[in-house]
Amino acid sequence: MKLSKSLFISVFMFSLVGCSLFGKEEEIVQVSPSPTVNNQFSIQQVWRNSTAGNTHIYSLLGPINYDNAVYVASRSGQVKAVDLSNGHTIWDKNLSQSTLFSSKTALFSGGVSADDKYVYIGSERAVVYALDRNDGNVIWEKPVRGEVLARPVSSADKLIIHTANGNLQALNRNTGADEWDVMLEVPPLSLRGNSTPTIAHGAAIFGDDTGHVNAYYINNGQLIWQQRISQPSGSTEIAKLNDVDSTPIIEGNLAYAIGYNGNVVALDLSNGQIVWRKEMGSTHSFVVDSQQLFVVDQNDNVRAVSKNGGTILWTQAGLLHRQLTDPVIYENYIVVGDFEGYLYWLDKDNGEIVAKTQVSSSGLISKPLVVDNKIVVQAKNGDIYAFTKK
Known part of the structure; x- marks a missing residue:
């Protein structure tokens, strides 16, 4: 479940x-009010576009960039390519199925990804689609082993799919043909979300619903190593949740990951052994610079964590329980959104909130996208915005 x-x-x-x-x-858990901020710089909206969003459905569908185009999707089945420079629509496809007697939405959920040839997206209906990146025409569609809640990830000639029922599956990226699949353990209760694999050195590194980070060869699906970073504890079912839903980050010979009710860790990429750990839980993916990890924890504290041993360098506690998005780095700032549609800029050096703007009253859930000098966000109602700092 x-x-x-x-x-x-x-x-x-x-x-x-x-x-x-x-x-x-x-x-009783109090949601912090949106803080009053005297903006230290102005935030300019560059352009706006839209898809058919749904403000009542929890969805992490968010924008992705490839070669000066932004690709976005709506839960109902719309997939769109938008010119990064001006927000104009390049192509627009609707993959919902309508007949004279019925209508069947695509129920997209698995995020959008893109490579040099295709745009990929997965659905709650356990179908993955590959679209031509230039015109949006469907090249293939493929039923897979379960709901797709994580972004499909391509590498060489393969597309790696992590499904909600614990299946790791490789498809041929050009045809959708099955290559291999591995079934992972899934506990009776887990959070609705899955870790998007990171591809490095011929391996897919990802978290699972049992508190582990795993590494599998993408060539044949063979297990390389598995490491637990989150341990079930407590007397309630919620306290026992230990999903690792974040996307691991690979740098050199280290893999960084975080688990719910668990730890943020640095793992030796060659064997999965823990180099250091710091008790801290999250469902969010995080970002890194040369010295720090920037983490939104499960209470919506924003934290800077040293790469050298996991020391907490600063904590911004002014956004507690505001259902923050995953963080991104924009210039010298950490940027997060919240459920009321505010976008916040935090000073990367000390965590101070230095600017904010309200993007959309429908709210923000998906991770913002930073590309060139723009930050692109998709609101729950489907509107897509590009901002820049002035």
Whole structure:
């Protein structure tokens, strides 16, 4: 059973003391108000475009960039290529199925990814699509082993799919033909989300729902190593959740990862052994610079963590429980969005919030995209914006 993150948020962030879904009393958790910020610089909207969004559905669909084009999708089935420079639509395809008697939306959920030939997207209907990157025509569509909640990832001639039921599957990226698949353990209860694999040195490195980071050869699906970074604990079902839903980051011979109710860790890429660990939980992917990891933890603290041993360098606690997006680095700032549609700029050196703007009252969930001097965000209602700092 996958526990919807929207249900998870409502249970733990807006509930009163009383009998919970899991048989325990819940603590009152206060959502921090959006802080007042005297902007230290102006934020200019460069362009705006839109897809058919749905403000009532929890979806991490967000923009991706390849070769001066931004690719976006809506849950219903719209896939769009947008010119990065001016926001004009390059092509627009709708993959929902409509007949005279019925309509069947695509239920896209697996994020958009792109390479030199194709745009890929997965769905809750357990189908993956490959579209021609130049015109959006469907090259192939393929039923896979389960719901696709993570972005498909291409490498060489393969497309790696991580499904919600714990399957890691490789398809031929040109035809969609099966190459290999591996079935992973899935606990009875987990968060609704999956780790997007990172490809490095011929391996797919990703987290799973049992608290492990795994490395598999993409050539044949053989396991290289597996390391636990999050251990079940506590007396409630929620306390026992230990999903690793973040996307690992690979630098040199280290793999950085974080788990829910777990740790942020640096792993030896060659064998998976833990180099250092720091107790800190999150479902978010994080970003790095030359010296630090920037993490949004499971309470929406934004933290800077030293790459050298995991020391916490600063914490920004002014955005608690505001359902932040994954963080991104923009110039010398960390940028995150929140459920009320605000976008915040934090000073990378000390965590101070130095600017904010409200993008859309529908809210922000998906990770912003930073490319060239622009930051591109997709709101829950489907609108896509590009901003720049002035």
